[in-house]
Amino acid sequence: MDIYKLLANIVGKRYVSNNPAELFIYSRDSGAQSPRIVDYVVLPKTTEEVRQVLILANEKKIPVTPLGGGMSLSALVVPTRGGIVLDMKRMDQILEINEINRYALIEAGVSQGSLKTHLEKRHPRLQHSIPEAPPTVTVVGNVLIQGHGHISPRYGINSDMINGMEIVLPTGDICKIGSPSVGPYWFTRGPLPDLPGLFIGWFGTTGVVTKLSIKLYPKPRYREVITFVTDDIDIIPEAIFETTQVDLLEDFFLISQGKPVWMNRVFFVIIVAGHSEEELEFKKNAYKNVFREIQGGKVVTFVDDLHPALRDRFLAVPPLAALAADFKKGGGFEYTGSIIPIDKVSEAWRKGMEIARKYDMVYSYVHQILGGHSIMFSYNYSFNRADAEDAERTRQALEESNKLTLDIGGMIWKGGVNAQRMTMDKMDAGTVELIRKIKSALDPNGIMNPGNWEVV
Ligand SMILES: Cc1cc2nc3c(=O)[nH]c(=O)nc-3n(C[C@H](O)[C@H](O)[C@H](O)COP(=O)(O)OP(=O)(O)OC[C@H]3O[C@@H](n4cnc5c(N)ncnc54)[C@H](O)[C@@H]3O)c2cc1C
Structure with missing residues (x-):
């Protein structure tokens, strides 16, 4: 047959x-x-x-x-x-929402949009961490690439929110990891040998996840956005440090674009949430005070006349910050997502602009702050899909910003095959060998998404 x-x-x-x-x-x-x-x-x-x-x-x-x-x-x-x-899209069942233990058990094809809608309708006091990606993307795909969502600045990246998974190994064996490997509850990842790491960040090369339990978080009734603006790129690391010293925010990102001209500045966008209006007001004031103190309030100012359309865009869940990125009107969009140390932000910003200029891109940045420890710095490129030269220029710009990311000591997030090779060229030889051993133990015939994390 x-x-x-x-x-x-x-x-x-x-x-x-x-x-x-x-x-x-x-x-x-x-x-x-x-x-x-x-x-x-x-x-x-x-x-x-x-x-x-x-x-x-x-x-x-x-x-x-x-x-x-x-x-x-x-x-x-x-x-x-x-x-x-x-x-995996037909495996689209939401199997359990456990309110008291705050988790959702879902199949691998459940989209971000359907989990969000389900929670809004039936469990409005809970939420999960939603990436800014289109609502059709899957929750599983996102956690497996170590994605981040609208509450990641507060609660950590989305792969840290995994409680347990069901996995089919390339040889056809089925296993559960986390608490469901021991008992009936999908409520915690440990204390056990931390097996989810064998499947997170591997781009489907070690097995197929069929079920996932992910943590849910309280959903406060009130949300508000406060925005500060500066033209001084060099104060960004200090401003991030001071902002994250005050542990009251829900989301925190930076946004800047070459066009329109008024967006050609650095906007600090802080989302606060509260169970009461008083709580919200208290948090807003706390951040105003933080920014007032950064260099005496001389280089960063509070934006008190944020346009209502922009306010709605920032407050949407997820925020629709990257919406304006289609500068070339051809629908093409890709970015180097670089995870970099916070003290490297100003350098990344300057060098990223040089790359954008070199390849004739309108620069466009949306960077999410991941706790107080790192930042997802995105070098966004929009291109005209119908224009082969423009697509080629974009590939070259991506290659260059991937290289820049590694050169300044960062990590390329969800990079394609070329970026993975670039990363492995820099990687400690013992680590590369460990990757090879793990892959060949789990996938002896090398059938899973070959080319990815391939040790040659
Ligand atoms: C405009 C835009 C904005 C974005 N913003 C964000 C953002 O804010 N945060 C963020 O994290 N991401 C963002 N993204 C990136 C991406 O779209 C999301 O992370 C998305 O959730 C990925 O999920 P997916 O279902 O599309 O994954 P896929 O692209 O389908 O898969 C990702 C990887 O996981 C593997 N995989 C998928 N399912 C399984 C499975 N069941 N078992 C084993 N392996 C599997 C695939 O082989 C692939 O290697 C954005 C993308 C766009 C276009």
């Missing part, structure tokens, strides 16, 4: 395709990378179906690329060696 028929026997004819017209969309993502070949798309409904697909792929040595919403950009879900794209 040919592979198509074997796959159809597992998931049903309707949920497998090798039709080029249907594979078109799976052969590319919305970033700047060129399309690649896909042989089959398979949409499983159950863990058992995932298991059978992996057993078949492992036996026949067919590459498998897991796909959530496919919006991590940098072509992480576009196969480098053809084979099967395992589209």
Whole structure:
């Protein structure tokens, strides 16, 4: 029997395709990378179906690329060696919301939008951490790439919010990690050997996550945005330090754009939340005092006339800060997400602008502060998808900002295959060898998303 028929026997004819017209969309993502070949798309409904697909792929040595919403950009879900794209969207059940223990147990295809809507309707006092990405992206895809959301400045990055997972290993074995490996509750990740680390940040190369338990957090009734502005890039590290010394914020990001001209400044956007109006007022004043004291209030000023449209954009959950990024009107968008130490922000800012100028990009920055310890500094590039030269310029700009990130001591977040190679070239040799050993132990035939974290 040919592979198509074997796959159809597992998931049903309707949920497998090798039709080029249907594979078109799976052969590319919305970033700047060129399309690649896909042989089959398979949409499983159950863990058992995932298991059978992996057993078949492992036996026949067919590459498998897991796909959530496919919006991590940098072509992480576009196969480098053809084979099967395992589209998880049909596994879309919210299995449990445990209010008292504050967690949500979901299947791998549950989107950010559906979990958000479900909580708003049925559990309005709880929320999860939502990235600024389109609502169709999956919660699982996001935690697996160590994403961050609208409450990450307060509670940490989203992969730290994992309680437990169910995983199908490339060989077809199924395991649970975290508390569900021991008892009925999906409420905590430890105290156990910390196995989630074998699947987080690996870009689907070590197994397929089928279920996830993620922490939920209190959702205060009131939210407000306060904004400060400066033209002095050099005070950014100090301002971040002072702001995060006062531990009262929910979200905190910096935004700046080349266009329109009035946005060509550094905006500090702070979201505070409170269970009462008094609490909100107290927090707002606390931050006004912080900024008043930074260099005597001379270089940073409070924006008390924020345009209502901008206020709504910042207060939306998630904030719609990057919305204006389509400068070239071609719908193309990709960014180097660099995780850098806070004291490197000014240098990254200046050098990033040079790259934008060199490649004819309108510079556009939205940086989220992740606790008081690091910042996700995004070098955003919008390009015209229909213009091949513009796409090529964008690829070169991305390559350069990836390199810059490593040069200044940072880490490239969710980088594609080239960025992973760049990272491994710098990596300690013992660590590279450990990666190789872990991958070959879990995936002896190298079928999972080959090319990614590949040690050559
Ligand atoms: C405009 C815009 C704004 C964004 N803002 C943010 C932001 O604020 N914060 C943020 O964190 N991200 C952001 N992103 C990046 C990205 O879209 C999100 O992180 C998104 O949640 C990724 O989820 P996904 O479902 O699209 O993942 P995918 O792209 O589908 O997958 C990501 C990786 O995980 C693997 N994978 C997916 N599902 C599984 C599974 N079940 N088992 C094993 N491996 C799997 C894939 O193979 C891939 O390597 C933004 C993107 C855009 C376009």
